[in-house]
Amino acid sequence: MRPTVHDIAAVAGVSLATVDRVLNQRPGVRGVTRQRVEEAIREIGYVRDVAAANLAKGRLYPLVFILPASDNSFMHGLHAEVRQAIGRASSERTDIRIIEVPAFVPAALVAALDSLAVGATAGVALVAIDAPEVRSAVDRLVAAGVPVVTLVSDLTGTSRHHYAGVDNIAAGRTAARLLGRFLGGLEGDVLTLAGSMLVRDHRERLEGFSALMAEEFPRLSLLPVLEGRDDPETANRLISDALSNNGRIIGIYSLGAGNRGLIKALKERGAQRELTVVAHELTEHTRAALKDGVIDAVLNQDAGHEVRSAIRVLKAHADGLGLIAAQERIRLDIFLKDNLP
Amino acid sequence: MRPTVHDIAAVAGVSLATVDRVLNQRPGVRGVTRQRVEEAIREIGYVRDVAAANLAKGRLYPLVFILPASDNSFMHGLHAEVRQAIGRASSERTDIRIIEVPAFVPAALVAALDSLAVGATAGVALVAIDAPEVRSAVDRLVAAGVPVVTLVSDLTGTSRHHYAGVDNIAAGRTAARLLGRFLGGLEGDVLTLAGSMLVRDHRERLEGFSALMAEEFPRLSLLPVLEGRDDPETANRLISDALSNNGRIIGIYSLGAGNRGLIKALKERGAQRELTVVAHELTEHTRAALKDGVIDAVLNQDAGHEVRSAIRVLKAHADGLGLIAAQERIRLDIFLKDNLP
DNA sequence: CTGTTAGCGCATTCAC
DNA sequence: GTGAATGCGCTAACAG
Numbered sequence: 243m244r245p246t247v248h249d250i251a252a253v254a255g256v257s258l259a260t261v262d263r264v265l266n267q268r269p270g271v272r273g274v275t276r277q278r279v280e281e282a283i284r285e286i287g288y289v290r291d292v293a294a295a296n297l298a299k300g301r302l303y304p305l306v307f308i309l310p311a312s313d314n315s316f317m318h319g320l321h322a323e324v325r326q327a328i329g330r331a332s333s334e335r336t337d338i339r340i341i342e343v344p345a346f347v348p349a350a351l352v353a354a355l356d357s358l359a360v361g362a363t364a365g366v367a368l369v370a371i372d373a374p375e376v377r378s379a380v381d382r383l384v385a386a387g388v389p390v391v392t393l394v395s396d397l398t399g400t401s402r403h404h405y406a407g408v409d410n411i412a413a414g415r416t417a418a419r420l421l422g423r424f425l426g427g428l429e430g431d432v433l434t435l436a437g438s439m440l441v442r443d444h445r446e447r448l449e450g451f452s453a454l455m456a457e458e459f460p461r462l463s464l465l466p467v468l469e470g471r472d473d474p475e476t477a478n479r480l481i482s483d484a485l486s487n488n489g490r491i492i493g494i495y496s497l498g499a500g501n502r503g504l505i506k507a508l509k510e511r512g513a514q515r516e517l518t519v520v521a522h523e524l525t526e527h528t529r530a531a532l533k534d535g536v537i538d539a540v541l542n543q544d545a546g547h548e549v550r551s552a553i554r555v556l557k558a559h560a561d562g563l564g565l566i567a568a569q570e571r572i573r574l575d576i577f578l579k580d581n582l583p
Numbered sequence: 584m585r586p587t588v589h590d591i592a593a594v595a596g597v598s599l600a601t602v603d604r605v606l607n608q609r610p611g612v613r614g615v616t617r618q619r620v621e622e623a624i625r626e627i628g629y630v631r632d633v634a635a636a637n638l639a640k641g642r643l644y645p646l647v648f649i650l651p652a653s654d655n656s657f658m659h660g661l662h663a664e665v666r667q668a669i670g671r672a673s674s675e676r677t678d679i680r681i682i683e684v685p686a687f688v689p690a691a692l693v694a695a696l697d698s699l700a701v702g703a704t705a706g707v708a709l710v711a712i713d714a715p716e717v718r719s720a721v722d723r724l725v726a727a728g729v730p731v732v733t734l735v736s737d738l739t740g741t742s743r744h745h746y747a748g749v750d751n752i753a754a755g756r757t758a759a760r761l762l763g764r765f766l767g768g769l770e771g772d773v774l775t776l777a778g779s780m781l782v783r784d785h786r787e788r789l790e791g792f793s794a795l796m797a798e799e800f801p802r803l804s805l806l807p808v809l810e811g812r813d814d815p816e817t818a819n820r821l822i823s824d825a826l827s828n829n830g831r832i833i834g835i836y837s838l839g840a841g842n843r844g845l846i847k848a849l850k851e852r853g854a855q856r857e858l859t860v861v862a863h864e865l866t867e868h869t870r871a872a873l874k875d876g877v878i879d880a881v882l883n884q885d886a887g888h889e890v891r892s893a894i895r896v897l898k899a900h901a902d903g904l905g906l907i908a909a910q911e912r913i914r915l916d917i918f919l920k921d922n923l924p
Numbered sequence: 925c926t927g928t929t930a931g932c933g934c935a936t937t938c939a940c
Numbered sequence: 941g942t943g944a945a946t947g948c949g950c951t952a953a954c955a956g
Contacts, residue, residue, distance in 0.1 A: 244673055246933055257943040262935060270941060289673060293634040294933035297948050330907075332585055332630060415921035423879075426767035454921065538764075546909045566671075568887045571924060576917040580756035580795065583912060587949055598927040603951060611925060635949040638932050 245286040254282035265290065292563065296335060303557050304337045307393075307549075308354045308368040310345035314472050314499035315525030316545070317345075320369075320394070323549040336553060345472070346438055348373035355379040358388070365389040365556030367406070367549075370397040372442040389559035391552045394543065395443040403559055406552040408543045408574045410443045414450025414497065416574060417520045420539050421493045422459035424518045429461040430492035433484055437472035437498030447497040447522070462493065470500050478503030485511055496521040505531045524577055532579045542575040586627045595623035606631065633904070637676060644898050645678045648734075648890075649695045649709040651686035655813050655840035656866030657886070658686075661710075661735070664890040677894060686813070687779055689714035696720040699729065706730040706897030708747070708890075711738040713783040730900035732893045735884065736784040744900055747893040749884045749915045751784045755791025755838065757915060758861045761880050762834050763800035765859045770802040771833035774825055778813035778839030788838040788863070803834065811841050819844030826852055837862040846872045865918055873920045883916040 250261045256279060263271045264279040271279075282288075295301070307324050310317060321340070328338045341357075343350040348371050356379060358366060366383060370376060370392045377400050384390050384401040396405040421432065434451065436444045448467055455464055468484065470477035477500040485491060485507065494517060496504050501521050505528070508517065521528050524542040531537040551570045558565050577583075591602045597620060604612045605620040612620075623629075636642070648665050651658060662681070669679045682698075684691040689712050697720060699707060707724060711717060711733045718741045725731050725742040737746040762773065775792065777785045789808055796805055809825065811818035818841040826832060826848065835858060837845050842862050846869070849858065862869055865883040872878040892911045899906050 247935095248933085258934085259936080259943055260941085263942090266935080272941060275941080291638075291933055292674065294638050294948090295935075297632075297635050297638060297932095297950095298934040298936080300935095300948060333633065409922070412922045416919055419919050419921055424764050450921075544909075544914075546907075550907075550910065566667075566887075566891075568885075569891065573885075573914065573916060573924075574922045575914060576922075578757055578760050580760055580791075581750070581753045581915045581917075583914075588951095589949085599950085600927055600929095600952085601925090604926090607951080613925065616925080632949055635932090636951075638934095638948095639950040639952080641932060641951095 244291075245288045246291075247288075249286055250279060250282045250288055253286060254279045292561070302335055302337050303364040303560060304339070304362060305553065305556055306339050306341060306358060306363050306366045307552075308341045308343060308351065308366065310369055311342045312345040312472055312499065314474070315502070315527060316499045316523040317472075319525065320545045320549070323546045326546070327549055327553060334553070334557075336557070338553075346371065346440055348376050351376050352379040355383055358383065360386040360388060363388060364560040365391070367391045367393045367552040367556065369394045370402075370442070371395070371440060372397060372445070373440070389556050391555050393548055393552055395441045397442065404552075404555045404570070406548045406555065406570070406572060407443065408572050410446035411450035413522070413541055413574050414447035414452070415454040416450075416576065417447070417495050417497070417522075417539075417541055418451045418454035418459070420576070421495060421518055421520050422455065422462060424538055425459075425462065425493055427461065428492055430463075431465050431488060431490040432462050432493040432495065433465050433481070433488075433491050434467045435477060435481065435494065435496045435498065435504060436467050436469050437500065438469055439467070444498050451495055451497065465491070470498060470503065472499040474500045474503035474506075476500070476503065478507050481507035482510065485515065491515075492517060494519045494521075499523055501525065501531075502527045505536055508536050524575070524582075529582060532577060532582065535579070538578075540577040542577060543572055544575060548572055586629045587632075588629075590627055591620060591623045591629055594627060595620045633902070643676055643678050644705040644901060645680070645703060646894065646897055647680050647682060647699060647704050647707045648893075649682045649684060649692065649707065651710055652683045653686040653813055653840065655815070656843070656868060657840045657864040658813075660866065661886045661890070664887045667887075668890055668894060675894070677898070679894075687712065687781055689717050692717050693720040696724055699724065701727040701729055704729055705901040706732070708732045708734045708893040708897065710735045711743075711783070712736070712781060713738060713786070714781070730897050732896050734889055734893055736782045738783065745893075745896045745911070747889045747896065747911070747913060748784065749913050751787035752791035754863070754882055754915050755788035755793075756795040757791075757917065758788070758836050758838070758863075758880075758882055759792045759795035759800070761917070762836060762859055762861050763796065763803060765879055766800075766803065766834055768802065769833055771804075772806050772829060772831040773803050773834040773836065774806050774822075774832050775808045776818060776822065776835065776837045776839065776845060777808050777810050778841065779810055780808070785839050792836055792838065806832070811839065811844065813840040815841045815844035815847075817841070817844065819848050822848035823851065826856065832856075833858060835860045835862075840864055842866065842872075843868045846877055849877050865916070865923075870923060873918060873923065876920070879919075881918040883918060884913055885916060889913055 247261050341354045343354050352375050380400045390402045391404045394407045468480045519537045520539045522541050528540045588602050682695045693716050721741045731743045732745045735748045809821045860878045861880045863882050865881050869881045
């Protein structure tokens with residue numbers, strides 16, 4: 243049988259209360275006594291039973307998810323995953339609240355972060371915007387002792403504890419290799435469509451894509467990036483115009499959301515053009531386009547995994563526990579029409 | 584506050600013991616009383632606190648993993664993941680035992696399955712061999728009330744509760760499309776290397792690969808499958824011979840393990856031949872080969888995920904709980920040299 | 925058949 | 941500073 247607090251108490255020759263004080267680093271124990279208890283703990287190899295502790299404490303984890311109110315399928319999916327997590331709240335001892343903020347507006351994000359009552363929240367997950375004021379707001383929160391996890395888009399150079407999302411530079415490079423190899427030895431122009439260069443994930447994808455393209459596929463030349471604000475309408479217009487004005491385009495990398503608009507534009511061109519297309523995020527739209535052959539590959543991040551991971555990480559951090567690193571790594575999923583889930 | 588057994592007892596006007604009997608479907612309760620309790624449960628929306636229940640029971644989950652003693656990196660990795668799970672045993676209330684059996688020997692697997700003391704084991708995970716005697720042994724175990732999960736390779740047509748592994752037909756199709764597209768419009772022969780047609784996963788991969796090749800890449804013709812028994816030496820010899828004897832080979836699909844031998848053969852040929860290669864399972868060998876450009880893509884199943892999933896599923900089944908389906912889906916990972924973990 | 929009671933491992937009052 | 945006692949939600953003897 244695995245040792246308990248009673249065993250510690252017996253070995254150290256103190257009472258349960260004292261053991262507990264030491265375990266939870268609370269004051270009111272003489273240095274010598276503390277030493278004795280800590281030695282006993284090490285000696286018998288005690289490890290705390292978290293489940294029992296949580297039961298006794300009636301512990302709840304009040305978590306906050308700050309999500310952008312973007313009207314695209316990926317963000318809808320992310321919202322849905324958080325709501326599903328809310329549905330599991332009782333069995334996971336979590337109490338999750340969603341704060342919606344306008345997309346791409348740093349001030350709104352800062353306001354949301356600052357609104358959080360420190361002490362009343364055990365952890366925060368946010369889809370970060372890469373702006374200085376957001377950085378400071380995050381740092382303030384962390385300094386106040388609140389665990390913070392970035393979701394989908396990271397915020398480097400801050401003290402956030404963890405990033406639950408894919409490696410976007412690797413994503414860009416992967417997209418470039420797929421596009422380059424799928425195009426064989428062809429020569430022509432490649433179009434890139436982003437949401438906004440304000441968010442780090444999009445910038446990084448573009449960076450990785452451009453770098454590998456330059457290194458390995460010199461016969462393909464990159465057109466200046468288009469910014470569609472992850473909005474289907476805008477994306478549609480931008481792509482349509484570009485295809486009309488440039489007959490040399492043979493490949494497209496859509497690295498943001500709002501692919502509905504892209505797909506519409508591609509379908510309108512129809513069989514006129516043989517294009518190879520790589521897009522991000524598996525949604526009902528990209529899935530259908532993949533099946534139809536309108537899109538050749540979809541790179542994806544599993545929103546459900548990201549949300550579950552963020553929760554695990556925040557909880558673990560809230561009570562100083564360890565994690566299974568491999569379990570928290572968010573993979574870059576590559577979908578062809580053959581391996582759709 | 585969420586309702587407890589006390590609330591049920593109060594509403595139903597019975598004692599805790601009776602509530603418990605109903606909750607755990609134990610005898611010794613009159614029909615009417617049972618009804619009354621069940622109604623109270625529904626009325627107040629009670630859900631059992633599993634952690635508290637396990638604490639009170641001192642519950643342990645004695646699980647058994649039956650693994651083949653194959654000498655290849657993938658199986659070594661799988662073993663390692665199970666051992667890591669054993670390291671987490673105390674916090675997960677599991678007691679995991681590994682039974683090693685010779686690879687590809689149905690009788691050994693059957694013996695291992697039959698050796699399991701029913702009642703003393705809360706669940707079994709096994710890398711299945713697709714043979715009739717194995718089927719019956721699994722069915723016997725399930726009939727005796729032991730939850731069974733197949734790992735890596737499935738056993739359809741049995742009553743096993745769950746399969747923790749990838750969709751191997753989809754894997755084969757995906758490999759075919761990658762190879763086909765990477766080869767552009769080239770014409771030539773494609774070689775397939777399997778471990779053994781005895782295991783279902785290899786058969787299915789080949790099936791998916793052949794089907795898609797025939798459908799979409801008629802200019803590539805498939806050579807008869809080679810069986811390397813997942814053994815590096817054998818694989819090396821088979822591949823070397825094939826490459827020497829046939830100059831038309833332009834692509835290779837290695838759908839089993841033992842890739843060390845394949846890679847050695849490829850390196851010996853060196854720059855003499857421009858080959859496009861897709862292999863399975865990310866190991867130190869395939870990873871290095873991917874980086875070197877010897878292999879173009881690696882399809883992988885995350886052994887860690889498979890093991891953790893098998894454990895979650897067995898535990899959930901052992902006490903009749905639900906799962907998060909998406910969390911238990913084992914993805915087909917596609918690795919290019921750019922998105923290696 | 926049903927109820928009382930004493931834990932599981934830990935945290936937390938409230939005395940001493 | 942330290943300890944004894946009580947309870948978290950649930951289960952399992954043991955009585956009745």
